[in-house]
Amino acid sequence: xxxxxxxxxxxxxxxxxxxxxxxxxxxxxxxxxxxxxxxxxxxxxxxxxxxxxxxxxxxxxxxxxxxxxxxx
Numbered sequence: 610x611x612x613x614x615x616x617x618x619x620x621x622x623x624x625x626x627x628x629x630x631x632x633x634x635x636x637x638x639x640x641x642x643x644x645x646x647x648x649x650x651x652x653x654x655x656x657x658x659x660x661x662x663x664x665x666x667x668x669x670x671x672x673x674x675x676x677x678x679x680x681x
Contacts, residue, residue, distance in 0.1 A: 613655030621646050637675025642666060648680045 625643050636642065645665050650658035661680065
């Protein structure tokens with residue numbers, strides 16, 4: 610993982626460790642958005658991984674059907 614991707618992944622790790630367990634399991638995508646973000650950052654680095662993560666988060670809304678959506 611690049612240094613930029615590592616820094617960007619820190620808040621995601623915090624969310625998954627401390628905040629995620631407190632929230633109900635209601636993700637409409639598989640893998641979940643936090644898992645998708647970590648995979649995108651590991652595979653594509655900080656810049657492109659961040660763009661893919663933001664695009665995924667924008668699709669996470671009630672009018673999108675969700676489903677299986679792996680990291681390209």
